[in-house]
Amino acid sequence: MKKFITPIKISGGVIALAGVILLILAPFLGKNFFDLLWAVEPFTYLGGILLVVGLGVTAATYSGAERFIKNSDHGLNGQNGKHSWSETTLQYFQLFDHDLGRPLRRIIGKERELRAVMQANPGSSDAGVIELLDEIERQTPNFRLMMSNIQVLIQLESPASDDEVQLVEPNEVIRRIADRYTPVAAEAGKEITWWSEPSELGLVYANTNAIEHIVTNLVDNAVRYAGTHVEVKLTKNPTHFFVRVWDDGPGIGAQYVPHLFDRGWTPEVVRREEKSSSGLGLFIARNLARQSGGDLTVESDDSPDGEHHTTFLLSLPSNLTAELNGVR
């Protein structure tokens, strides 16, 4: 829609100008064409109408464009999602993961110490204690993701947020995410495999944080719902690169697919069970993808045969230039 605003604005100006010219020339044109004084009037009326219509069109495009740009550039789900956070609140947001991270690090550090002690003295291990330690370790990736999701949500809704573009090696970004989720998947008896075509994708200009954050959420989601396998595949064309995240989970019913990117939606909502995640991940992922000039789509098959799966496809522009995005 944005691309139509300028031509409409120009057209309005041209119509208004034609109206002014017609008003000036009306007496002369009327005389030449009809040689009667009353015949001037139709041209005067016509000129006046054109002037009013032209000015109206131009004024409407100015106010409409401002409203459109506000909504489309910063809005979440088509609304203007920006808040005017106070300085104190913003400062707190910047430090909140540090504040929340400290007690979490203490708990997880203690859990790992205790596990090391128990491994050194196998006879002293109590099944209940081991179960507790396992549960703490299992929940750690959820805490990590939740903290970064909240950070990104704040950034998306902050007036000062900007999209920093850098030279990124997508293969290395996927390697980092695979490092993080391979042990999580293995713990649940699942496997992650990833590759790129071609095998070295090279460097692209993109927003590193956005890619890492979106794909982390997709892989987290895939590991959560996969049967045994998760696959991540990277490809590119001259203008975009693509990350496909596939899992062999039970799939999502066609009726639920439209809600998949809704804030707070998880499959457990349908079954009225306890949510296994906040339901923020996919909502943020799609908004971040679109804000970065790309998109996130999903395809799923929930048939009970062996073909059931879910595939998310992330596409992001790979040729964002340094000049366009303020990279020094």
Add this chain to the structure above:
Amino acid sequence: MARVNAGRNILVVDDESESDILRAVRRRLEEEGWTTTVIEPESGHSLGEEFEAATLWSIEQTLPDAVLLDVRFGQNRDDQFRGLSILGEIVERWPKLPILMFTQYAQGPDRETAVRDSLKWDAPVDFIDKLASPDEVVLRLRRLIGTAPESIPIGNHILVDVSARLVYVGEGEDRDPALEIQGMKFEIFRELAVTWYRSPGELVAFARLERYSEGEDPRASLRVRIREIKDAIGKAMNTRFGPSELIINIRDQGYRLVPPKS
């Protein structure tokens, strides 16, 4: 487990190096064969300055293989991002020294500033957050350091000796070389093992492995060699590896190593 990084040293620079979370990471690094040196500054100056001076002095004395560096030091406002200033000093003096920033700020503007500055020198710098598992820290350090070790243990029963160009099968002292895995077959297995060591889920594309096969149909020749490698290791372990074990074909794109379950 074999100590694959014997003689290699990681310098740990963190004002909470005795915290449980750091102890778990150091323990895992030592299991991997790295020795760890922890910076313990003498008291006197402000905490951040002391750490900075002690770190630079330590690197100068014994150049480590990598540095694990915290971003924040203490509660002093001037030291909030002292780690970034230490990073700048290290990158300027030792631009090839791998540095893993160990922080709660794995993403965000501080990382951007540091990455942009370090990119100016093309330095091997990466960020990881403190809730990362010790295994994740090890994988990140393996790639930052870059060079593969001389021997790579795959699970508890297989050891690839890169320098002797041999694959050993068995446990502990009872390991014997699988002599059938030589020449091109060894190169194929080494390629799979090195990729697995650096990034366990990464597939090795056919194109990279077909360099080690020959004939009119290199894909078929590669398939035969993979089967022979699996048979040789399986024979030494008194088992037979199926299509989804040890070396697996992924969607006809390439192969991936999966350590045998023991």
